[in-house]
Structures are given as C-alpha cells and as structure tokens.
Amino acid sequence: MTSPASALASADTGEFSQTKNFLTITISNQIFGIPVLQVQDVLGPQKVTRVPLAPPSVAGALNLRGRIVTAIDVKRCLNLTSDTPPKAMSVVVEHNHELYSLIIDHVGDVIPLKDVDFEPNPATLDPLWKGISHGIYRLDKQLLVVLDVPKLLESVNS
C-alpha cells in the first residue's frame, strides 16, 4: 500500500511524463486526490455507530461486510466547517492493517496525473494542511491537494 506513496515522495518534475492514478474527492469545494491503489472501497451514506469519548474527528464505527471500520470525519481533520451534504460518501482505506472510512462530500473520477504537474506544498499553505498533504497537482482549472492518508489518520489522535 505504501509503494505509491513512496514513489510519489521520490517523484520529481522529471522529464519523463509519467502519470499516476488518483481518485478525486471533494470536500467543501476543494478537490483532493488519494492514490487509487490506497483506496479499498467507495461507500454511500452508512449507518455509523457513535463512539463516545473518541477524538472529535472520529465519526464512529461502521460495519463493512463484517469488518469494523472506523469512520473519520475528514472535514474536521482539515478544520473545514461547511455543512456535510445529506448524501455524504466515504472512501475506505487501510492503515496499519485496520480499515478507516474517510467521510467526504463527493467522490469524483479516477484521473491520471502527470508527474510534471506535481509541486511540493507551497510555503504559505496552512500548517495543518501541510501536515497531511503530499503536495499539489496543477490541474487545468484548479489545484488538487494530494492527501497523505497515514498522516491524516495519525493527526486524528493529536
């Protein structure tokens, strides 16, 4: 699971126009990308059991085909405050052999992104976001933030 991430970390703006596939997701109108190989599942709205006393960004736990998955409210992790749409979707990822369901607003397409369009995080980026972003891809009309899933999950407890 980590190979796309590490490959990404070592990726520079290299002459070869290699591409990587990302699943695009939208949270509060910002587009994000998750390396497609890290994605296990995409879910529609789910019945989530609240976990009392859990960190605020833990939305609860849900049953995914007999496995218990911890649901993470990504919006809270990113300190975004917009309302969650009624039909919020989730992306299931695996981290340390456990499944996490990242609750986000919308799931978009899987798109190939060229390495040449990759940029490291701009210096002025919100420090919170810097901690959970790999870098930025320049798209035609907007910028895509690459989510660093392990870091995002580690940020939940801190």
Added chain:
Amino acid sequence: MDDLIAEFLTETNENMAALDLDLVKLEQTPNDKGLLSNIFRMMHTVKGTCGFLGLSRLEKVAHHAENIMGRFRDGDLQVTPDYMTLIFESIDRIKMILSGIEETGSEPQGDDSVLIEKLDAVYEGRALSPVASVMPDSTPITLPVSSLPEPEADEHGFVPVRAPQKYLATPPSAPTPASAPETTAVPVSATPDEPKGEAKESAVSAQTLRVNVDVLENLMTMVSELVLTRNQLLQISRAQKDHDFAAPLQRLNHVVSDLQEGVMKTRMQPIGNAWSKLPRIIRDLSMELGKKIDLDMRGAETELDRQVLEMIKDPLTHMVRNSADHGIEKPEDRVRAGKPETGKVILDAYHEGGHIIIEIKDDGKGLPMAKIKEKILKNGLASESEIAAMSDQQIQQYIFKAGFSTAEKVTSVSGRGVGMDVVRTNIERIGGAIELRSIEGQGSKFLIKIPLTLAIVSALIVESGRERFAIPQLAVRELVIINDKSESKIEEIKGAPVFRLRNMLLPLVSLKKLLKLDMTDDKRTGTQFIVVTQIGNYTFGIIVDKVFDTEEIVVKPVAQILKNIDMFSGNTILGDGSVIMILDPTGIAKATGEIETSNAKTEQAADMASDGRDKTSLLLFRSGTGAPKAVPLALVARLEEITLSDIESAGDQKVIQYRGELMPLIPYQTDMDPARRKRAPVLVFIDETRSSMGLVIDQIIDITEEYVDIQVAGKTPELLGSAIIRGEATDVVDISYFLMNNKKDWFKNHGSEDYAKPSDPRAALHAGVQTGSKNTRILLVDDSPFFRNMLEPLLRMAGYDVTALENPADALKLCDRGDHFDLIVSDIEMPGMDGFEFAEKIRAGSTSWKSVPMVALTSHNTQRDIARGAEVGFNKYVAKFDRETLLTTLSQTLNERGDYYA
C-alpha cells in the same frame, strides 16, 4: 498412528520448511545471531517434543545438533562452510527420520553414531574429521527425501524409490523395512495403480487440514453477511405474509444458523485441546526423572480462540515441563521437606474480568533465589548492590531474560536458557501478560492473562442516550428496574447518585454522564435500569435507559486510534449488522474513582443493621482436650500447614519463617515436638500493620455459619465462653487473649501498653453477658477491617446487637435514616472524618442520636486527647485492645444511662 505423533509430524514438517529458509539465509550471513537463535530454538523444540514421544533416535540427533547450535549462538564458534555442511547434514538426517516415521509410524532403524561423533567433535572443539564427504553413515532404509544422495540398495536388497517432496499426495510405492514388522500392512511391492498403504499414507495429511486463519476469518465475514441478508428476508416475509416463501425461508434460516455456528466453532476451541499432550508428557517425564508427579487440569472446557490457543500451546507445554523438571523435587527430597511424596502440577483456566486466566501451579521447590542472583551477577545483568535493592519479585523476573537458566546441568529436558523468554514473547505477542509468584520451598505459580479481544463472550445489550452498548455478562450481577411505581428511587448525595439495593447502598454511575452522551432526552421520571456490576469486591450500578437481550458476541479489538479510551474493551457487530461498543466494567469502575476496593463490608454491615441478629462464620478446630473450639473466620487471615521441624526459636518465642518474615507461633494446647508430629495446621492472624501471628492447633474441623449465643462464660482466660454450634457445645476462643499475652509487642504500634485492667477481667464478660440483651444495639465505627472483625464478634458474643461500619459518614447515613442505637463505639483515628468530628456532628446537630452515649476507642491515650474527647461529647475513653475494660465500660455506660433515665 498415534494422534500425538501425527500432530508432531505436521508441526515439525512445518518447522523444517521454515528452517530450510533460515539455513539458506544463514549461508549468506553465517554469523547472524537472530538466525542462529531461530535454528537453535527449532532444534530445541524438535528435540523436546520427540523426547516425550519416545522417538529416541530423532531426539539424539536433534540433541547433538542443538549442542553445536548453542555454541554458534553464544558466539563460541564461528560458522564455517564445513560446519554449515554439518548442520545441513543433521537436518537432512532429521528429515529422513521424520519421513520414516510418517511412512511407518515408528522410527526407522539406523545408526547415527558417525554424524553424532562429528557433531560432538565440533561441540567439544576437536578438529572436524577429514572425512568431509556428507555420506550418511547408514543407508536410509526408508523413503529418502530428494536432498539425499542417489539411493542404493540396502542390506535388504530393496531399492528405495526417489519420491517427490510431496510424496504423500501419491500412493506409496516404496518398500517398508522388514525391521518394522508391525507395519506389514504395507505391501512390500505395491504397484502404483493399487492405492494401498491405506490409512498409513494419509494418516498425517488427511485427518487434519490446516487452514489459514485468514480463510476462516473470511468465511466468518461472509457468514455474517449471509446472516444479515437472511434477517432482512425474514423481516420482509413477515410483513408480506407470503406463504410461498415461508417454508424455504425457514429452511434457509436453519441452515444459516447452523452454518454460522459451525464457522464460529472453527475458531473456538476448548483449552483442553492444548492440554491433551500434557498428561503423557508428565508421565514420561516422571519416569525419566524418577519423580512422582500428579497433573491436575481444571477448566479444560474454557473456550479460547483458535489463534490464541495455537500461540499459548507451546508456552504452556514448556512451562508445565519446567514445573515438572525444575519445580517438583525427587520423592525423597519431598519427604524430607515434609511434603507428600507425589508432587502436584495444577493447570487451571477460567474467565475473569474480561480475561482468560491460565494458572500453572506446582508445589515444588520454588525458584532458587540464591542461584538466580548468582546467575544475574555472572551474566552481568545487575550489580550486587542493585540486586540487594531488588524485591524477590523483581529478582524472579530475570528468569524471563534470554539465555537465563538456573538448572545446574543441561538435561535433555530443559535447562538451556531457551524457553521462558520465548514463553513471554509468545504471550505478549497476543497482548497477554505473564505473572510469576514463587516462594522458595513452597512452589511456583505462573499466571497467564490473555485479553478477551480474541474470545467469545455473552454480553448484555443496553441503551443509553440513544446509543447501544454491550456489557460483558460476566460482570453483571443483577438488573434493577426503577419506575414511578417502584419503592426505591435513585437518591443523590451531593450529586452522587446512590441506590438502596436491599440493605446495601449501591454507588451508581450514569452511563450517559460517563460517556458524555446526548443528555437532551434525559427524562428522570421515566423507567430506568440499573445494571448491578461487580468487579472484584467492588459492586456498583450503571444507570442505563433500556435493557435489551443478551447476545453471544465475538469481541473485536477497537481501532488503534481509539485504544486509549478506557471505557471500551472492544467492539462487535450485532445480529442486525450494527456496530456496537463493548463496555469495560473495570474501566468504568476506575472512572468512578473506586479501584477495586472492598465495599462488601458495607453490605454486610447494612445487612446486620436490619436483621438485628446475624450469623457469624466460624472456623471450627480441635486443640487440646475438651470441646471443639471456634474462632470467628473473619479474624483468620489464612490457614497454613507448617513443618514442625522448621520451627526456630527467637528468645523464648517460637517462630517460623513465613513469607520472608519471622512469624511468632503460639501453641494452643498442642504438641509442637517434631519428633512426635511432622506437620501441624496453623491459623494465621495478620493485623493492619502486616505483622502476623500463628496459632498452632491440632486439627481444623470445618467452617460453619451459626448464630452464636454464648451461654456459659469461659472457664479459662482464652475462652469467651461456650456456645452450641452445630448442636455441640463448643468453646469460643478469644483471639485477642493470645494476641495480647503472647506477643506483647504485637500491639505496640497501637499504643495500648499501660492500661489499667479491672481487677477481675471475667467480671466484665459476665457483666456483658448479663447486661447485653438482644435489644441493646451498639454501633461500632472503625476504619480498620481487622479490628471491626475482632470487636464485632466480641461484642456480639457479649450479647449485644452490633452494627459495624467502616466510616462515620456511613454511620451518619444510618442516623439520617432514623436507625436507633443504644450506644456508639467509635475509633478516633480514621481517614476522612475522624472520631472527634463524628462526635461533634452527633452532639451538635439536632439528631436523634444526640443523647446516645458514645465511647471512644483509641490508641492515643494522652490527657489532651482524653480532654478533647470529653469536650466533643464522648462519654468514655477506652484503649483499643483492652477488651475487658471495653466490656465493663459498655455495661457501665449503659447502666448509667438506664439509671439516668430511670
């Protein structure tokens, strides 16, 4: 084939496959310590197991190979290519023997002396003989594995057929050695198209099928899904009343239930499965070592997750073997130590507080402290001064370090320092813990605690704040419904909810508050439930909104990021597919601030308050001549049996070494001469400062619960009097007499030395017996359980009706409740509210107790204190241990009051 051997083969073949990998790696990095240890351990396991299966040839080879592996591991020897070859050779030999066993069910004949000689040469540091060729010193008689040289005709003229490694899949076409006549069922010249060899060939592989746990996990997941779908279908069919579907659905329902059960069963196994080998091992061990050992296995039906079972199987075997080998002494040594000839190894498994506990106990010689210390020094693990500062417990922990073995010589059974570290690693890997308690001379006890996270439990499903939770049924004692009609209500003391459960005040916690759940629909007036929960001695109630059903649940660990919430021990998926959190009662108890302290006493006291008269637990024993004797059981800390020859003298006091201390012994009209008697039972009394005293008696009879009614005052000073117990006149013994007279300094800490005694102590008791009527109620407040336990029976036997409480706060509760007492006896030194404050409260307020006489019990008898006591309202001041004065004072005070009122 023997089940044991079949299992051994499956296991060893797997180990061997792993070993092959390690060996290849080792060739590249010849002196890798980790690899060397791995190989060493595997050899050790093979050797250990086959030793018990009576596979002597295999054991021999493995033993010698292990020897040199040990030297490689310790870095005594460098691994050279020559040595590598030798290791390979040994492993090939082991494989060859293994395949022989698999084929015929017994070890093939053969001579390994050349190989062993080579191994020994290396072990002893002699030069390896120039014969470098790796020819087996005897031609294999059985099926050779492919790594062996080309087969040649053996002395029977049979040419072994080269078989693929997975030869088991093909019908055997190999000859059986004529030297194994018991296996003649296998024809000597079987042809491939004749699938003969019957059960033999498949004995190992066909009976058991090793399935990857992941596969089972997956199956389980799918079955859960199936169950959910079935539930939905059932719901639909119920709504539609469509009869066409009803019958097949019903069938589906049954099948799915059975399937679910079946899949669950594949994961759960009684722990007895892991123990099945042990009796044999113990039997063989006792033969080999010339010991008499009894193996007692309890709780074999306790179910464990398969995965856990696998993980603890080897450690358990190892520990039982250790107990038998190192723990239990030889019969003659045991007799000399005053123990029965036959040693005992006890295995016990049970559920406790959300854990599975496995105990391995032996009554052997315990861990040799001196030897452990010596070894610690030798290995440079700690300095002498560091050791001196360590407790016995800490020192004992060193046996879990790698390479630590105190066995004097390396036997083939154990003593190589491989083992306890492996045991610990294995147990910790599954999140368990291992504890060790050992007393030299008395035996050792290992406690393995395995968390619930992999086990199945039955749980009570409750609702609070519109969320559902599971509470492990093990912790639930009872359920109480509270609604508008119920007599008792939840009451509050400064915001702390409590409930009167029968005669006990039950502290309560609201789950809603504890978990910071939605408080909006908090309807105080509606029906509520109290889940009465018990953790150790601590009983408390959890307030919930609803109680559903109990369900069998498979506990799954919570996600890593939720691990630090103490309130949950796991989570699970219910039948309806929803995720539910499992509450951890221990965590909740901790959160309420009460950590496993004893509240049971309060319950007892409260019970007494209502009944007026209560039964007392008594220990009945015989000592000296005359009637049987009785002491209140609550006073006796422990019952022990001592070896009389162990008694030593300190001054004119007989003492014995007991738990690292000297315990004074007092014979109660009994014989302590070791020449006439070997062992004697001892009642151990321990006061709150932890000093102990032993009363040596003739014989313990029984424990009984009786209403004690002293009818005749004691004839001798150590007797409180006589009562009818179990229809027989029984002398009730006053333990405080022994405590006072035989060990003066016993009470030194409590400061009661110079207290004037009444001229005739008997008079006091008589006074008590006469004055004390069943209607005279005395409230006793003392924070020390020991003294409550001592005074309570004393007062009760003097004829009073006693209520004993551990703190003034509880007493004031009774006061508020309107309970009536004729006299209050209170300790002065108490945590929280002390006796002075207590008296002030009672005297100051307009309580019903305002005029009740109060007697202070104290260990402080300075003038100042006595003055202060008088000031706050105590009528009398009595030293804590002077029971005669206490009784006289009580009867006097009560009489005075009577006069006063009269």
